[in-house]
Amino acid sequence: MNYFAHLHIAYETNTSWAGNLLGDFPVVVSELPADLHSGWQLHQKVDVMVDEHDASVAFRSMSRAGRRRFSGIVQDIVMDYWLIQNWSRFSPLPLDIFCQTAVQGLLSDVNRCPARLQKMIYSLQQHNWLAELGTRQGVENALHSIMRRWRHGAHLQPFLDELPTVIQQGEAVFLALYPDLLSFVDQEVKKAEVVGHLG
Template sequence: MNYIAHLHIADITETSYAGSLLGDFKWQIDPSHLALYKGWQLHQAVDTFVDAHPITERFKGLPRAGRRRFAGIIQDIVMDYWLVCYWERFSTDSFELFSHRVVASLGQDKHLCPERLQKMISSLEERNWLAGLGTKEGVERAIRSIQKRWSLGRFLDPFIGELDLLIEQAKQPFLLLYPEVLENACAAAAALDTGQVKK
């Protein structure tokens, strides 16, 4: 799952939006920031569930250009595309209302975040681009953003050449997987509240 999915999970579990993103950024874990720490823990639990799911394994194994070992990165990004497209299935709030709420909350916690996440939050405050992740152009921008900061980014080039195929391949996996992700995330958040998840 990528940014929008993690933010949506934070929304429905009433956990920290900033914390929900910290799993994708270098962050020195500080359990004294309890809200952020719980969000970080939940992010890890969600990613572990998704990475080990049979639907994810099947998606990685579909015929396409690009190496199987990098397909999980693409899956995360394209799942956000379908979440925006099917937003009304999973939220009673409009995406616009959700995204404004998210950015306002992220702004309040920005000073607690690592520098790169602070820069991302600032860019969202300047121009809320979350809805753009639900477009083919937004998917490509997200992939190219990863390429710029990752030493193995060149290996994502073949995926960019097959975006139409990748997006279509991810539709049914998303529709099957995301309801399970939400159910698991709610259970994980409840377990964190009762101290049943290892820290």
């Protein structure tokens, strides 16, 4: 799952908006405040669950030009696309209201975030591009962003070259995976309430 899904999970579980994004940014975990640490830890659990889910295994095995070892990166972005496309199935909150709420939640913690996440939050404050992740152009922009900052980014070009097919391949994967993921995070939060922390 990418940014949008992790923010939706933060909302659904009433955990830190920023904390649920920190798993994609460099942090000193031992120095995180408790609320950010809980969000960070939930992010890690989500990533493991998604990677191991049968639908993800199937997505990585689908026929395409891009190398299988990099398909998980593309899947995360495509899952955001399909979550936004199916938003009304997973939230009664209008999409624009959710996006505004998410940005305000992130801004409340911006001073406790690492510099790169701060930069992203301020970008959202100015342009609020979250809903654009549910468009083909938004998927392209997200992939280009990774390609610019990642030394192996060139390996994502084949996925871009056949992006309509890759996006379509993700629909059934998302619909099989996301309900299971929401059930999983609900159970994780309930366990955390019993023991007093996400452990």
